[in-house]
Amino acid sequence: MVDSKQQWKAWLYLSPAIILLLVFTVWPIINTVRMAFLDGYNGLAIVGGARFTVGIANFQKVIGLTSFKTSLYNTTLLCVLTVPISTLLALLIAVALNSIKPLQKLLQTIFFLPYVxxxxxIGMVFAAMFNIVGNMGTAGNDIIITAGIINNLIELFGGEPINWINAGSTYAANITVMVVYIVWNALPFKILVLLGGLQSINRQYYDAAKVDGTPRARVFTRITVPLLSPMLAYVIITGFIGGFKEYSSIVGIFGEDMGPAGAPHRLNTIVGYIYDALPKMNYGQASAAALILFAIILVVTMINMQVSKKRVHY
Amino acid sequence: MAKNKNEIVMHERNIQNVSAKQRVVKVMVKVMIYLFLVVMALIVLFPFYWMISSSLKSLDEYRLTVPTFWPRQVIFSNYADAFTTASLGRLFLNTAYVGIVSTLLSLVITVLSAFAFARLEFKGRETMFAALLGTMMIPGELFTITNYATINTFGWMNTFKVLIFPFLVSVFYIYLLRQNFLQIPNELYLAAKVDGTGDLKYLWKVMVPLSLPTLISITILKMMGAWNSYVWPNLVANDPAHRLITNGLRNAFTDATGDVNYPVQMAAVAIVSAPLFLVFLFLRKYIMTGVSRSGIKG
Structure with missing residues (x-):
């Protein structure tokens, strides 16, 4: 029974949401596709009355650009490194947390802390921890060099100090810092989801394993992991989606330059590339890059789902 | 009885041995688990510790080649300096204003939409709801480009409007609240209608109180979102009058010529982090339920 008064009321209640979504969500979807397929589309040129032909020149241009290739490479590298590391660590921590009673709540709270x-x-704190140069000689040309707490710790254990993020640092060192920070940042959400999954596993499976005298490692690989696989698939998929949109964690450590002093944009990501194009009103290329990003996320998600279908036990 | 039968004694002893061994293994495993967790917890906590301890040091002490693990002389003036260097007061007011206004508007919109989807019958309801959920798959960066152009056309650059309106409607929150509304029995609504209670009154007196936990979750996540947002504000409202706190924090310490006063910077970071920790401490339950269902940060 659909009476017309309810119809009218429903659309009234929905109207604020619909209007805002039309302007800021639906139109952008259409317009982004449109701009991506208009050759050389530019916000400044459109003011000048320029007309554009339909084509794929924006995509060709973007794919050919070194700056985009660097961004794509960095983003992919960070994803491939951080998702497995953070998932594995989170799994170990969640399983460990699930197996203890005293201090469980306290430790759980500590592990969730980086989320909020x-x-x-906090990127600035990490930068301070990895930083080497305290003062590059301003007043009186004095150069004060502090090793930075991470290097102090490395030396404490007998290692050699490393130039992590300062001028002249290597790409590998930069990436290492980013991996440490991104993993640190990604752990809480993954632990929360995995721990929730563990706590909902029926105890009977473990009791049965105990009766059979199954060794711990086997219980882990044959009971815990399979029964946790939906949660694992979830954190891996969201991990990849988040990973391909990596941007602000790099700004946190390296600033808007997206790289150490002397090598700006060395650590730029796809999202960073899109944002860089905006003030130049390079909308066509930015849109093309955004669609490429969307396609990558879609493909990666679909591959994950496909793998999940075979591996996940619901 | 066992005195005479040595074999049985031997057997019992064996069992005792085995169980003792098992107990040792069990304790060892427990110790290892705790050791692993405590070490990981210390690693997780280390940046926070370093932030606080650095923020209380003098610049000279911070630059010592052999670092001190706790300031020899605790200096609170860094916090006052941070407030002035980054003009945190102004940033705080800006952020509070944007956070409160956008949260209130967002709550109203979310409640009305969720009510329409959960209780009212209209043509195309399911299709429209599915379409809304579909937009959640698209990365936000795809919207940003056109929104940036739209904002330019509207002449909204460097205003509070630009920080409030574009991301006001969250499909995820509508979805969350609709699920909550659906759990409230429809009989209540029909009874209210028989009594002649208006929709809005019913919404306010029955639905809202019954789904308060979800509304609180939404409020906290939305406020945290304003507090933590960086990318969009940095693009469209980066003037001193409208700058938000995260932006201001990053900007205040980047124009420096490599000569960064880290203790003051760490004090500023601590000030910005403090409200988040307070919220976390007192409202953890709401954050965790919201987060585990969304998979999004802020």
Whole structure:
């Protein structure tokens, strides 16, 4: 029974949401596709009355650009490194947390703490920890060099200090810092989801394993992991989606330059590339890059789903 | 009885031995588990510890080649300096304003939409709901480009409007609240209608109180979102009058010529982080339920 008064009311209640979504969500979807397929589309040229032909020149241009290739490479590398590391660590921590009673709540709270932080702010703390140069000689040309707490710790254990993020640092060192920070940032959400999954596994499976005298490692690989696989698939998929949109954690450590002093944009990501194009009103290329990003996320998600279908036990 | 039968004694002893061994293994495993967790917890906590300890040091002490693990002389003036260097007061007011206004508007919109989807019958309801959920798959960066152009056309650059409106409607929150509304029995609604209670009154007196936990979750996540947002504000409202806190924090310490006063910077970071920790401490339950269902940060 659909009476017309309810119809009218429903659309009234939905109207604020619909209007805002039309302007800021639906139109952008259409317009982004449109701009991506208009050759050389540019916000400044459109003011000048320029007309554009339909084509794929934006995509060709973007794919050919070194800056985009660097961004794509960095993003992919960070994803491939951080998702497995953070998932594995989170799994170990969640299983460990699930197997203890005293201190469980306290440790759980500590592990969730990085989640409620500002990724720019804490990125600055990481930068301070890895930083080497305290003062590059301003007043009186004095150069004060501090090793930075991470290097102090490395030396404490007998290692050699490393130039992590300062001018002249290597790409590998930069990436290492980013991996450490991104994993640190990604752990809480994964632990939360995996621990929730573990706590909902029926105890009977473990009791049965105990009766059979199954060794711990076997219980882990044959009971825990399979029964946790939906949750694992979920954190891996969201991990990849988040990973391909990596941006602000790099700004947190390296600033808007997206790289150490002397090598700006060395660590740029796809999202960073899109944002860089905006103030130049290079909308066509930015849109093309955004669609490429969307396609990558879609493909990676679909591959994950396909793998899940074979491996996940619901 | 066992005195005479040595074999049985031997057997019992064996069992005792085995169980003792098992117990040792069990304790060892427990110790290893705790050791692993404590080490990981220390690693997780280390940046926070370093932030606080650095923020209380003098610049000279911070630059010592052999670092001190706790300031020899605790200096609180860094916090005052941070407030002035980054003009945190102004940033704080800006962020509070944007956070409160966008949260209130977002709550109203979310409640009305969720009510329409959960209780009212209209043509195309399911299709429209599915379409809304579909938009959640698309990465936000795809919207940003056109929104940036739209904002330019509207002349909204460097205003509070641009920080409030574009991301006001969250499909995820509508979805969350609709699920909650659906659990409230429809009989209540029909009874209210018989009594002649209006929709809005019913919504306010029955639906909203019954789904308060979800609304609180939404409020906290939305406020945290304003507090932590960086990318969009940095693009469209980066003037001193409208700058938000995260932006201001990043900008205040980047124009420096490599000569960064880290203790002051760490103090500023601590000030920005403090409200988040307070919220976390007191409202953890709401954050965790919201987060585990969304998979999004802020």
């Amino acid at each position: 932080t500002n990724s720019i702010a």
